[in-house]
Amino acid sequence: MNLPKHNRFWLAGVALAVGVAAGYGVAYQRIPGSTGTAAEQGAEAKALYWYDPMYPQQKFDKPGKSPFMDMQLVPRYASEGAGNATVSIDPGLTQNLGLRTAMVVRGRFSSSLDVTGVLAFNERDVAVIQTRTSGFVERVYARAPGDVLAAGAPLADILVPDWAAAQTEFLALKRSGDRELISAARQRLQLTGMPSSLIAQVERSGKVQPNLTVTSPVGGVVQELNVRTGMTVASGETLARINGLGSVWLAVAVPEAQTGSITEGQAIEARLPAFPGTVFNGKVSAILPDTNPDSRSLRVRVEMTNAEGRLRPGMTAQVRLNRSTGQDSLWVPSEAVIRTGKRALVMLAEDAGHYRPVEVRPGQESDGKTLILQGLEEGQKVVTSGQFLLDSEASLKGIVAAPLETDGQALGSQP
Known part of the structure; x- marks a missing residue:
């Protein structure tokens, strides 16, 4: 029969829609674990409560419209009670879904x-060079801030006129041979700020040494150099600052x-x-x-x-x-931990393809491992791949992980 072209397109569209609907019905009947309509379930089992899949923690005692979302509440049946509060997956489909598990391990956690x-x-290795007496700068060695010096490197020569008189008196008393006077004169030289090495040089040479060569007490970097040839320096004035290396x-x-x-x-x-x-x-x-x-x-x-x-x-x-x-600790692969913002969960793998969410208290994380401070035991298995799929399925079924207990109260609960 020859039909107009537009009629043939209309019949083809109707046939396609019928085929899609029929295929969806067949596919739905083949989904493992599907049990038909809510009416059929209600005829076989009594509903414990109703809930919104988006807020499974909130329970309602009668059917109706969800106050949270624009959708009908879903019944929870007695056959899905506490004893069956798990997500069940056919073991044969585990590999197809990409589910992988890992053992909860106890051992020393290195991070x-x-x-x-x-x-x-x-900053603790700093030498500040100051004058102990006033004088005149006769020479400055070729130094500049940033130079690296060895310990004992000369910085400047300073003429101290007051030392000339004190040293002359000391040498005169030394020739007298009076030990008490010599000791008193030597102490006077020390009080004028003369270093012990210079006093020893005066005693050995028998000559007046009014010049002082300022040297670096430590090896390091010149941070400050506040001395120039010809300038007058006062007692206690800072000449240089050396930072050790x-x-x-x-x-x-x-x-x-x-x-x-x-x-x-x-x-x-x-x-x-x-x-x-x-x-x-x-x-x-x-x-x-x-x-x-x-x-x-x-x-x-x-x-x-x-x-x-x-x-x-x-x-x-x-x-x-x-x-x-430094001690044995429980840890799991970090990818097993689901962080919701308010708490942390893992999907615990049980026997015969059953999985359930468990709240945990995670600790330090390092090198792909996370310490578990509370919620798991050694030898248990947790899901490391596909856990978000299982968590979504658990939420749709209204399966909520029990809160952790601490000091007799649930974490986050109010007294």
């Missing part, structure tokens, strides 16, 4: 935290959320771009009391030896802070 740091001067500080910024695991004396490993392949070791010497308000990070100070002088302030470093709990 590490990778952060960045910047080398700085050790025997050790340096490594300033490390630790995220605020990770500061609870940092302790003084904790070992660290530092790797610097300037020395590829070399690992420098150190220990946390101080945890500073203030937190950076912009980056929300805590400043941690690490002291590192610098015997070879290769470490220079301003260099950057990749820092690894190593830590061990």
Whole structure:
């Protein structure tokens, strides 16, 4: 029979719609665990309560419309009671759904935290050079701020006129041979600020030594140099400031959320771009009391030896802070933990393809592992892949993980 073209398109559309509907009905009947309509269930079992799948924790004693969503409440039947408060998956479908499990392990939990740091001067290793008496600067050696000096390096020569008279008197008394007068004269030289080495030189040579050569007491970097040829210096005036390089500080910024695991004396490993392949070791010497308000990070100070002088302030470093709990602890793969914002859950794998949500109290996380402080026991199995699918199914069925108990009260409950 020849039909008009538009009629043939209309018949084809009707046939397609009927086929889709029939296929959906057949597919629905083949879904494992499906039990037909709510009316059929109601005829066979009594509903315990009704609930909104989006808010399964709220229970209602009669059917109706959900006050939360624009949808009808779903009945929960006695056959789905506490004894069956699990999500059941045919073991044959486990592999098809990509479900994987892992064991809850008890053992020593070693963690590490990778952060960045910047080398700085050790502010405890500072030498401030001052004059003990007034005088005139006769010579300044070729030094400038930023120069690296060895211990004993000369900085300036200063003429001290007052020392000439005191030394002349001392030498005269020494020739007299009176020990008490000589001792008193030597003490006077010390009180004028004359160093012991210069007094010994005067005694050996028998000549007046009114010039003082100011030297660096430590090896390090010249931070300040406030002396120039021809200038007059007063007693107590600062001439130079030297910062030692025997050790340096490594300033490390630790995220605020990770500061609870940092302790003084904790070992660290530092790797610097300037020395590829070399690992420098150190220990946390101080945890500073203030937190950076912009980056929300805590400043941690690490002291590192610098015997070879290769470490220079301003260099950057990749820092690894190593830590061990020192005791056996429960832990699971971090991917098994579902964080909802208010609490943390895991899907516990039970026998015969049954799964149920369990609330846990997670602890420190490191290297793909998370400490479990409460909620699980050693030897249990948790789902590490596909757990969100199971959690969604549990929510649709109204299965809610029981809250953790602490000190006789549920976590988050009000007294």
